[in-house]
Amino acid sequence: MRRPETHAARVIDLDAVRASTLPNGLRLRVLREGGSPTVSYATFFQVGSRNERPGITGISHLFEHMMFNGALKYGPKEFDRVLEARGGHSNAYTSNDLTVYYEDFGAAALETVVDLESDRMRSLRIDDGALEQEREVVKEERRLRTDNSVFGLMEEALEALVFQAHPYRWPVIGWMSDIERISRADCEAFFRASYAPSNAVLYVVGDVDPEAVEALVARAYGDIPAGPPLPPVPGGEPEQRGERRAEIRFPAQAPSLLLGWRGPPARGPDAAALDLAQVCLAVGEASRLRRALVHGSGLAVSVSASFGWRIDAGVFLLYAELAPGARVARVERALADEVAGLAARGPSAGELRRAQALLRSGVLHELGTHHGLAQALGQAEALLGDWREAGRQLETYAAVRPADVRRVVRQYLAPERRSVVTLVPEGGR
Amino acid sequence: MSAITQPPLRRERLASGLTALVASRPGVPLAAVRLVLRAGSSLDPAGRFGLAHLVAAAVRRGTRARSADRIDAEVESLGAELGAGVDEDAASVGLSAPLEALPRLLAVLAEVAIRPAFPAREVAQLRRREVAGLANDLDEPGVVADRAALAAAYGAHPYGHPSEGRGRHLAAARRADLAAFHARHWRPGRATLVVVGPVDVEATLAEVRRRFGGWRGEAGAEVEIAPPAPPASGVVVVDRPDLTQAQVRIAAPGFARGSAEHAAGVVAGAVLGGGFTSRLMEAIRVERGLSYGVRARFASGRAGGLFYVSSFTKVETAGELVRVALDELARFREDGPSEEELGRVRGYLGGLYPLSLETHEAWAEKLAEMEVYGLPADEVTGFVDRIGAVDGAACLAVARRYLPGERRVVVAVGPAARLEPQLRALGPVRVVAARAVM
Numbered sequence: 001m002r003r004p005e006t007h008a009a010r011v012i013d014l015d016a017v018r019a020s021t022l023p024n025g026l027r028l029r030v031l032r033e034g035g036s037p038t039v040s041y042a043t044f045f046q047v048g049s050r051n052e053r054p055g056i057t058g059i060s061h062l063f064e065h066m067m068f069n070g071a072l073k074y075g076p077k078e079f080d081r082v083l084e085a086r087g088g089h090s091n092a093y094t095s096n097d098l099t100v101y102y103e104d105f106g107a108a109a110l111e112t113v114v115d116l117e118s119d120r121m122r123s124l125r126i127d128d129g130a131l132e133q134e135r136e137v138v139k140e141e142r143r144l145r146t147d148n149s150v151f152g153l154m155e156e157a158l159e160a161l162v163f164q165a166h167p168y169r170w171p172v173i174g175w176m177s178d179i180e181r182i183s184r185a186d187c188e189a190f191f192r193a194s195y196a197p198s199n200a201v202l203y204v205v206g207d208v209d210p211e212a213v214e215a216l217v218a219r220a221y222g223d224i225p226a227g228p229p230l231p232p233v234p235g236g237e238p239e240q241r242g243e244r245r246a247e248i249r250f251p252a253q254a255p256s257l258l259l260g261w262r263g264p265p266a267r268g269p270d271a272a273a274l275d276l277a278q279v280c281l282a283v284g285e286a287s288r289l290r291r292a293l294v295h296g297s298g299l300a301v302s303v304s305a306s307f308g309w310r311i312d313a314g315v316f317l318l319y320a321e322l323a324p325g326a327r328v329a330r331v332e333r334a335l336a337d338e339v340a341g342l343a344a345r346g347p348s349a350g351e352l353r354r355a356q357a358l359l360r361s362g363v364l365h366e367l368g369t370h371h372g373l374a375q376a377l378g379q380a381e382a383l384l385g386d387w388r389e390a391g392r393q394l395e396t397y398a399a400v401r402p403a404d405v406r407r408v409v410r411q412y413l414a415p416e417r418r419s420v421v422t423l424v425p426e427g428g429r
Numbered sequence: 430m431s432a433i434t435q436p437p438l439r440r441e442r443l444a445s446g447l448t449a450l451v452a453s454r455p456g457v458p459l460a461a462v463r464l465v466l467r468a469g470s471s472l473d474p475a476g477r478f479g480l481a482h483l484v485a486a487a488v489r490r491g492t493r494a495r496s497a498d499r500i501d502a503e504v505e506s507l508g509a510e511l512g513a514g515v516d517e518d519a520a521s522v523g524l525s526a527p528l529e530a531l532p533r534l535l536a537v538l539a540e541v542a543i544r545p546a547f548p549a550r551e552v553a554q555l556r557r558r559e560v561a562g563l564a565n566d567l568d569e570p571g572v573v574a575d576r577a578a579l580a581a582a583y584g585a586h587p588y589g590h591p592s593e594g595r596g597r598h599l600a601a602a603r604r605a606d607l608a609a610f611h612a613r614h615w616r617p618g619r620a621t622l623v624v625v626g627p628v629d630v631e632a633t634l635a636e637v638r639r640r641f642g643g644w645r646g647e648a649g650a651e652v653e654i655a656p657p658a659p660p661a662s663g664v665v666v667v668d669r670p671d672l673t674q675a676q677v678r679i680a681a682p683g684f685a686r687g688s689a690e691h692a693a694g695v696v697a698g699a700v701l702g703g704g705f706t707s708r709l710m711e712a713i714r715v716e717r718g719l720s721y722g723v724r725a726r727f728a729s730g731r732a733g734g735l736f737y738v739s740s741f742t743k744v745e746t747a748g749e750l751v752r753v754a755l756d757e758l759a760r761f762r763e764d765g766p767s768e769e770e771l772g773r774v775r776g777y778l779g780g781l782y783p784l785s786l787e788t789h790e791a792w793a794e795k796l797a798e799m800e801v802y803g804l805p806a807d808e809v810t811g812f813v814d815r816i817g818a819v820d821g822a823a824c825l826a827v828a829r830r831y832l833p834g835e836r837r838v839v840v841a842v843g844p845a846a847r848l849e850p851q852l853r854a855l856g857p858v859r860v861v862a863a864r865a866v867m
Contacts, residue, residue, distance in 0.1 A: 035787065036787045038787065077711075080706045084773055084774075085776045086780065087779055088781070089781060104781075105780055105784075106780040106783060109780065137721050139743075140674065143674040144674060147673055147674070148570060148673060150568050252565075252568050253564050253567050254561070284510055285505070285511075286498070286506075295497070295498075298557060298558075302562070324561050324564070350506065354502070354505050357506060357508030357527070358505060360508055361509065361527055364459055365457070365459060365525060368787070370787065
């Protein structure tokens with residue numbers, strides 16, 4: 001097996017990224033990329049559920065929906081109509097930390113996209129009818145992803161265990177009662193506070209002329225006034241002094257288990273090492289948990305792990321769907337034993353190489369599209385403070401040693417810092 | 430509109446009968462590898478629904494030379510993950526190979542496809558996992574709805590059971606069933622190997638010949654699936670008393686993938702249920718806030734297809750959603766698309782097409798699809814012209830022929846006691862238990 005080569009890591013030519021800032025604070029990063037005759041255009045607003053407060057949880061996400069309901073130049077229903085007719089499509093997502101809008105399109109539609117996006121940043125219109133309709137749509141989204149979903153219910157309960165003080169404790173989609181409560185005035189205040197150009201970064205990647213993009217963006221966005229900085233997030237979280245548990249009763253087929261730990265912030269040396277721990281534990285058939293619980297003892301039908309990078313603190317998750325007849329306590333012990341084993345001895349050299357090779361392929365795969373490149377630059381800048389980090393990802397993973405993985409597993413995935421959510425099947429069908 | 434160019438493609442029919450397709454294109458240093466075989470779930474024997482799926486999942490669980498653990502460790506240490514799956518027409522095994530590891534990964538792929546051992550212990554474990562996984566799918570209302578809709582629309586036709594199979598059929602499948610299915614349907618003459626990436630074409634072909642050249646398959650007649658009969662009309666409610674949101678499906682007979690009506694179907698489907706500006710999205714989400722999403726399209730296999738609408742809404746508005754959708758479809762059957770809609774959809778489909786072919790994986794998928802469905806060589810390069818040539822009359826013709834009218838199936842998953850009264854007006858409602866669908 002060959003080691004991941006760092007010199008092959010230069011899949012993004014960072015020197016080719018043209019970075020600039022308009023006087024109103026809007027930041028722009030443009031990367032000309034060959035390949036397909038397409039462009040990805042992403043607008044990252046540095047606002048997400050961590051910037052919310054109780055009573056209006058979910059406003060970042062509900063507001064994301066409002067951004068598609070008309071502005072001054074392009075009125076209601078025009079945004080998608082104009083974009084789709086020009087051969088593009090748009091969507092958006094909201095996370096704990098960010099709200100991101102993107103358009104992917106044939107290169108000829110660039111001017112239209114700049115016009116559409118600058119129009120809504122400058123002059124979004126928020127009317128009561130659209131708010132009521134989007135409120136219903138979002139409630140359906142919540143019913144789909146959370147209220148009628150085993151994993152959705154468990155994840156929501158887990159976040160509320162892992163965080164007691166930090167805003168990460170409420171779900172990005174918001175509590176149902178808050179979705180019902182958010183008013184037009186809340187939305188207007190949210191727009192003024194969060195959607196100023198000084199809180200946004202544009203990423204334009206693909207078949208473009210960077211100089212022309214700069215001129216176009218300056219012309220379209222230049223007159224939008226800067227806004228005040230967002231108030232700081234109350235980021236504190238008390239130390240966890242012992243395991244926390246919750247139980248959910250729901251008419252499911254089989255019990256499941258979700259374990260979670262508060263991890264480090266994305267920025268810093270530990271996040272990459274935890275990514276490798278995640279792969280060692282549960283990515284791929286040769287991972288420890290899949291070998292032990294799925295292929296070996298057969299205690300679980302499926303096992304997965306995730307570590308989502310966040311500005312303040314990521315959450316490391318282990319999820320297992322139990323096999324028929326398996327006992328929850330036994331599966332929980334088996335999961336804990338595997339984590340403890342990794343904490344005690346760290347991964348073997350071969351195991352770490354496997355994890356590094358898989359992560360390398362994953363990064364390369366993501367960087368294989370204009371969309372993936374734009375997102376990687378944006379995520380790196382938002383979470384790590386610098387878009388250049390997107391190009392260093394492979395080197396960062398390749399530099400992790402077995403001792404680093406052992407240290408972060410010991411430090412972050414300790415039993416007394418664990419939170420456990422158990423799904424107990426209830427009722428018959 | 431930017432033109433789409435197809436990467437230079439080498440096609441070679443090996444002496445064994447295997448078709449090899451190697452396309453070299455610049456990009457990230459990974460090669461997409463797909464082995465695709467005409468061994469899909471429509472070939473599942475009676476009483477063994479899910480066998481094709483089991484075989485595709487089992488081939489990597491041990492070969493004559495390598496144990497499952499060794500295969501997993503070897504493939505993953507090279508930075509690849511082996512994936513396998515089936516749909517109604519085809520089985521596929523594939524991976525994304527770091528360039529420098531391509532020869533070794535081709536060797537593993539060949540061994541897995543050609544010489545699986547189906548070790549008894551591995552088969553037993555896999556079967557247990559699949560049965561349990563299928564049971565857990567009962568917790569996914571969308572999956573339950575799709576399964577019920579397929580069964581209602583296709584009836585006893587081989588497309589009428591989902592590729593994942595049925596629980597009790599999977600539980601009854603024996604190792605010998607797997608081995609027999611593999612011997613019969615995993616044959617080089619029914620297989621295509623696709624490799625796409627920044628590869629050296631000659632070296633890659635040499636490697637393919639070396640690894641797959643000795644593949645000898647049973648001789649046997651081609652198996653073709655007959656076109657499905659038009660479905661009966663019906664309304665089915667799958668009872669899930671606990672749900673607060675109903676999953677809804679509407680299905681009507683469509684056409685096969687190779688049909689001359691395909692382009693018109695793509696355009697009509699996009700006007701009705703593609704993107705954010707489609708008629709159904711407008712009527713259901715934008716005008717009424719009934720759902721987070723709704724999609725409609727012609728879904729086509731080798732032997733036939735369906736027109737398929739899929740959405741969800743809170744239980745109390747399920748009847749309203751179905752009525753709104755059927756009204757929109759009826760209106761389209763009358764008038765077809767407007768010129769404005771046609772222009773917009775042509776722009777939309779043409780603009781997005783290059784985006785759907787940005788990666789090596791996507792190209793490998795497309796080339797495999799062209800083989801399985803026997804599509805012409807200009808499938809990709811001619812796409813924009815074919816879409817551009819679809820006029821209002823062509824859309825109206827496919828709409829009148831296929832959109833749900835007299836013959837249509839409506840399926841809803843949720844509390845039957847509250848759904849049945851809302852759907853009664855559409856015809857007699859058949860209530861089934863969720864377990865019966867699995």
